[in-house]
Amino acid sequence: MTLRLLLVDDDVLVRSGLRVILESEPDLTVVGDAGTGREALDVAARTDPDVVLMDVRMPDMDGIAATAQLVARDPRRPRVLVLTTFEDDDYLFRSLQAGASGFALKRSDPDELVDAIRVVARGTSLVLPDLTRRLIASHAPSRARGAAALPELTVREADVLRLVAGGLSNAEIATELFLSRETVKTHVSSVLLKLRARDRTQAVIAAYESGFMTA
Amino acid sequence: MPPTTFPRSAAEIAVRLRAVVATAASPGWPGRLLYALAGLPIAVLSVAFYFALVGSVVAVIYGIGIVLILAVLAGIRGFAGLERRLARSLLLVDIPDGERVRRLPGVVTRVRRLVMSAGTWRAVGWLGVRVLLGVATLGIIFFGAVAVGGLGFEADWNLLSTLPLLALMAVLTVGTLVLLDLVVRLAAAVAPRLLGAGAEQQIAALQQSSRRLADRNRLARDLHDTIGHALTASLLQATAARRTLTPAGDRPLQPEFARQALEHIETNTRAALAELDRVLSVLRAEDDGRDAAPFAAPSLADLDDLLAGLRDxxxxxxxxxxxxxxxxxxxxxxxxxxxxxxxxxxxxxxxxxxxxxxxxxxxxxxxxxxxxxxxxxxxxxxxxxxxxxxxxxxxxxxxxxxxxxxxxxxxxxxxxxxxxxxxxxxx
Structure with a gap:
């Protein structure tokens, strides 16, 4: 299966560089690019990408606003992977909050970048789990209402959510809880459904914001 | 405890001496005792300053010139600076620096601030405190010494009285030291008020430091926006160019893309270097001047420098x-x-x-x-x-x-x- 990508960055050099790098992978194809958030919404509507690689700071609608609009339009697809120059905590957290599935540094190794795109598309684990978890834990304002704030979860689901928030992938959770991968997948799906989270990242944010997980 | 060895060289002796001095100057009672003893000559100096001040005022009345008063006031301010450092190192009290009259631009401004600044007159007040402290210190030491000495020479020392007398002497000695310590603590309490910066100065300093922080943040943002951005674009272009020259599998070689990428990298890097030059010149200026001016916002007059850099x-x-x-x-x-x-x-x-x-x-x-x-x-x-x-x-x-x-x-x-x-x- 080929993943369809949309590149959004206000610098044409970043876009053209990324395009060449990503297209050299057999399972990735760039279906469009855009220089502003607004343009990204148009191109996304036209090209129906699986994953949008989104810059944060852009003129005429930044990446955070564009992500929020994409999510509002259709919570299932496309997934958004935020690309940043530096690890600017505040921007990153806000883009995750807006609905991005993960983030990657523009300077990361091409293989890591490609890997992050595949992970976001699959949704079976977090991108940069440690970094993401730390970011969410330190920024999510816990409303300290305890697990009660979350919808009713079964004991197993709560276990799974705890491990998801800990950054474990489905395979790792399966090993940890002595379950089959399929069962874990079912639990994760039902957790996401109950939390109304579009993906793991959003589930982790919900877990921290509700106080189910604490920093 | 390290084994005691005999120092072999002059350098070793110097190190040990320095260690002894450092212990004496460290916080705790040795520092305070040193401060109390230093108070005696300083009190004498303070009295001298007073005489000099009064004398110069009298001299002005006789028409010799106002310069003398200014010189004495400047001397007192300088002396207050030394006192500040002494109190900081021996008593470990936090005394914010006062206004730096010497750093002000223009002789007239300096003279005006010297006379008008509240800091100058607080320093004059501090001299008075010093005199009082000196007198108190001298009195305490004198009476303490007389009492202990009196017991030593005049009392009837015999087998029975020796122990109680020794105890009494010890109590008197400790009492004297405690009183001295009290005086020093009093000095430590007063010093920040008279030697430190006034409230309005502290506010000004705070404003300046927050302005500097804002400038730094702006600089960081500039760096991020220009150099960080240029480097990122160059990195991606370089990575892409390498891939087009060593394509995977059945992908075609794209030398034209690589050539263009190199051109982009060239211009991006050039622009980044120009920006780096600018940022570094701002930072260097800050190192040289320390005060607010270097971070002052650029003006139209700075355009020549900016464009000269770009021409380079x-x-x-x-x-x-x-x-x-x-x-x-x-x-x-x-x-x-x-x-x-x-x-x-x-x-x-x-x-x-x-x-x-x-x-x-x-x-x-x-x-x-x-x-x-x-x-x-x-x-x-x-x-x-x-x-x-x-x-x-x-x-x-x-x-x-x-x-x-x-x-x-x-x-x-x-x-x-x-x-x-x-x-x-x-x-």
């Missing part, structure tokens, strides 16, 4: 200034400078090194700033949509100042950035 970087750029611009408000001047900076950087970034003109025109109540370049000097350079991130920020600032910004290609294939700023605008 290979951009043929001319500056045209029309009309009287000296009285343009500083905020507007800074914004105008940023326009030229952003415009020329963008030329380097997007168009290479074409002929470029920066123009500043004062037209009645508005200032028009334009950066215009000829057709791009390199292939496949297209201005990014709306320009760089810097341009977005510039647009915001221009709007906030009540001005307008336009950035668009010219009919002849070049590009023009034009900003109109009202002179009344608070940029």
């Amino acid at each position: 970087g290979g951009l043929p750029v001319a500056l045209v200034v029309d009309g009287e611009v000296d009285d343009v408000p500083p905020g507007v001047q800074e914004l105008a400078y940023r326009v030229v900076q952003e415009g020329t950087t963008n030329v380097l970034r997007h168009a290479g090194t074409p002929l470029t003109v920066a123009q500043v025109v004062r037209d009645g109540a508005v200032l028009v700033v334009r950066v215009c370049n000829e057709r791009a000097s390199q292939l496949d350079s297209r201005p990014g949509p709306g320009g760089g991130r810097g341009l977005a920020g510039l647009r915001e600032r221009t709007a906030a100042a009540g001005g307008t910004l336009s950035a668009e290609p010219t009919p002849s294939g070049g590009f023009e950035l034009a900003v109109t700023l009202p002179l009344s605008g608070a940029a």
Whole structure:
């Protein structure tokens, strides 16, 4: 299966560089690019990408606003992977909050970048789990209402959510809880459904914001 | 406890001596005792200062000149500085620095601040405190010594009385030291009030440091926007170029892409170096001057330096200034400078090194700033949509100042950035 990508960055050099790098992978194809958030919404509507690689700071609608609009339009697809120059905590957290599935540094190794795109598309684990978890834990304002704030979860689901928030992938959770991968997948799906989270990242944010997980 | 060995060299002896002095000067009772003993000669010096002050006032009455008073006041301020350091190192009290009259520009300003500054007169007051402390210290030491000495020589020492007498002497000695310590603690409590900066000065210092912090943040943001951005773009272009020259599997070789990528990397790096130069010059200026001036916002007068740097970087750029611009408000001047900076950087970034003109025109109540370049000097350079991130920020600032910004290609294939700023605008 080929993943369809949309590149959004206000610098044409970043876009053209990324395009060449990503297209050299057999399972990735760039279906469009855009220089502003607004343009990204148009191109996304036209090209129906699986994953949008989104810059944060852009003129005429930044990446955070564009992500929020994409999510509002259709919570299932496309997934958004935020690309940043530096690890600017505040921007990153806000883009995750807006609905991005993960983030990657523009300077990361091409293989890591490609890997992050595949992970976001699959949704079976977090991108940069440690970094993401730390970011969410330190920024999510816990409303300290305890697990009660979350919808009713079964004991197993709560276990799974705890491990998801800990950054474990489905395979790792399966090993940890002595379950089959399929069962874990079912639990994760039902957790996401109950939390109304579009993906793991959003589930982790919900877990921290509700106080189910604490920093 | 390390084994005691005999010091072998002069250097070793020096190290040990320094250690002893350091212990004496460290916090705790040795420091305070040292401070109390130092109080005696300092009190004498304080009295001398008083006499000098009164004497110079009398001398002025006799018409010798006011310079003498100023010299004495300056001496007292200098002395207060030493006292501040003494109190800091021996008593470990936190005393903020007062105003630096010596650093002020102009002799007249310095003289005026010297006489008018509350710090000067608080320092004079401190001399009085010193005299009182000195007298108290002397009294305590004197009576303590007399009491202990009296017991030693006059009392009837015999087998029975020796122990109680020794105990009494010890109590007297400890009592004397405690009283001395009390005096020193009193000094430590008063010193910050009389030697430290006044409230208004502390507020000013706070404002200055917060301004400096804001400047630093701005610098960091600039770095992120320019150099960080240029490096990222260069990195991605380099990575891509390598992939096109060593394609995976059945992908075609794309030497043309690689050639263009190298060209982009070249111009990006050039622009980044120009920016690095600017940032470093700001930082170096800060190192030299320490005070606020180096971080002062750039003005139109700084444009020459900016463009000279760009010319070194290979951009043929001319500056045209029309009309009287000296009285343009500083905020507007800074914004105008940023326009030229952003415009020329963008030329380097997007168009290479074409002929470029920066123009500043004062037209009645508005200032028009334009950066215009000829057709791009390199292939496949297209201005990014709306320009760089810097341009977005510039647009915001221009709007906030009540001005307008336009950035668009010219009919002849070049590009023009034009900003109109009202002179009344608070940029």
